[in-house]
Amino acid sequence: MTIRQRTREPFAVLALGVVLGLLAVAAGAGLWLHAIHLGVHADAGAQSASVAAILFGVFLAVCAGHEIWRRKTHQQHHHQH
Template structure:
């Protein structure tokens, strides 16, 4: 693999992580807003995981552009 392919793969993984993080946070928010007590206990970890994943992946995207 060339350096260009490696950089493209790294950036693709970061963007995929960002999309999954946003989707997980949105799913958790949907569970939180439309539900009772049991759904809120499932929504909180989904929101936390999504936010953490989106922040980490966003950091990797920005970090990759500065190199």
């Protein structure tokens, strides 16, 4: 494995983190809308699960996106010097 291949691998993992985070947000939103649609028949567990999925997804996507941004800007500064 070359150095270039090693440096690309974490970006793919981080990009996957962003995608999985967005999927978790979408799933949480879907659960939330389903709970709203059920109205009185919705249990608190469905609402709690939807909020947890949304929060987890946002956290995962933001952390992975921030790390991608940090690495990109760090590489740009490193190449300029």
